[in-house]
Structures are given as structure tokens and as C-alpha cells.
Amino acid sequence: MSHKHLLETEKHWLTRKGKAFLSDRVILHSKDLHQDLGDYEWMRVFLYSILERDVEENVAKLLNTFWVCTGYPDASIWPNHVTALAATVRSTPSLSLMAGMSVSEASIYGRRPEVRALDFFYRAGQHCDAGGDLIEFVENEKAAGRTLYGYGRPLANSDERVPFMLAKAKEFGLDGGRHLQIALDVYAYLNETYGFSMNVAAIHAGLAADVGLNCQEYQLFMTPCFISGMIPCYQDARDRPEGSFFPVRCTNIVYNGPAKRKWGN
Secondary structure, eight states: OOOHHHHHTSSOOOOSSEEEETTTEEEETTEETTTTSTTSOHHHHHHHHHHSSOOOHHHHHHHHHHHHTTOOOOTTSHHHHHHHHHHHTTOOHHHHHHHHHHTTBOSSSBHHHHHHHHHHHHHHHHHHHTTOOHHHHHHHHHHTTOOOTTBSOTTOSSOTHHHHHHHHHHHTTOOOOHHHHHHHHHHHHHHHHHOOOBOHHHHHHHHHHHTTOOHHHHHHHHTTTTHHHHHHHHHHHHTSOTTOSSOOOGGGOOOOSOSSOOOOO
16 A cells, blocks of 8 residues: 555645635635625535535525424433533533534434435435335335334424424425425335334435435534534533532442452452
8 A cells, every 4th residue: 555645645735625825815615705605694604615515595494494493402312411411510611512412423313313314215216216116115124124214203202393394394495305205105104004103304314315415414414403402401500510410329329230349450
């Protein structure tokens, strides 16, 4: 293996993504951040940064609602729980929020299920394009032991975000997409056959596919989406006595292991 690529970037970095020419200008994907993008709303700049292109106004508004409907200010929700725990030991806002964000990429909620749901709908569409049947595809996924992300919800049997998102998609004229319909058709089958509910990950992923986000773009876009709900949880724990966030007394710890442990050196 050659180390030529290391020598080529030893003292400089060639990029077409962006560059800060201090005292002069800042370029983001060929546009001047201040002159060309200075009148954009932050969400539109964020999307431009990810996609390297502008999106239609209604697409930006729709994607904005993904963030709005997921910012729950409830400290019992796991990412928020971590943020509040950090606050109760007086960590800084940045570290506390980043700790919460880091655990939002979990296996059963947050980033991983969202991306896998998007991948599922893209593959389902490809299967149907090749002449296959949607229900057959769903059953093949189940038979292979794959989780059908976007269907079912931990701790609840319905999702209050689903009607909100469907109403917003209709409001912005983006409710007629193919992948959203696939999401709804899969739900109808799973609900009738297995009693599965649908959670917002299926709606979000179907809409994301319809506006053309690939899996990595979608993950980048969704990464900060819980943060508006984390902030009140941080503030609440910060404003109370240190260590007072869900303390556990020793007598409430159930331990069934050996009475004594032999610790190594």
C-alpha cells in the first residue's frame, strides 16, 4: 500500500466543500456564506450544507417539522435522561447536550432505526419496480429476521406524531409521494395481519425518500433533531440541587451476585 496520499495532504487539504478565507470571505459549496447565503434561514443553510443544493421552500418546511415534532422536553426519555444526568453533576451545556446526542444513535430509537427504515423503503420500491409484490417483500424481510423499523413503538401502542406529520405533508403538498404510500400500505398489512402499530420513523423515512435524501444525508439531517427537547431537561436538572436527578438509595439496588468478589490486581 502506498503512502502517497498521506504525503499529498501532509501540509494542505484540497477540498471543494468549503473554505474560510479569513479577513475576506467564507465559501460553502461554491457559495459565499455571507453574501449568497446570508439571508437564508438556518434550516435552509443546514440543508444546503448537507445536500450541496437548495431545496424547494415546502421541502425545507416539511423537513423542519421533523425536528419540531421530535423535541420532547421529557427527562425520562433516554437521550434527555443522559443530558439531565450530566446537568445534575454540573457539566457544561455543550458537554451535556452532546452526551445526549451521542446516545440518540441507538438500536431501537433515533438515528439507526430512521436510517434503516429509509433503506427499507428504497429497497421495497426497487423490489416492486422489478415486478415483485410489496407484501412478499415484507414477509421476506420478516423471514430473514430483519426488524421492520417504523412499525411498533417501545412503551406505547400508537404514535401521536403520525397524524401531525401526515397533516403537515398534506399542508405542504408533499403527501402524494410513492414511498410515503409504501409506508402506509405496509402499515395497513402489518396492522391487519400482526396487529403492529406505526411510529413516526416510517412516515419520516417515507417522506425523506420522496424528497430524495439518501441514507447518509438523512442521518446527517436528523442527528441534532432531539436537541430542542434536551435543553429544558438540562435547565431543569441544572437548577436543582446537585445529584438530585433520580437518585437511587443503596437499599433499592437489587443484587443477586456473590456476597464477595475477588478483585484482580
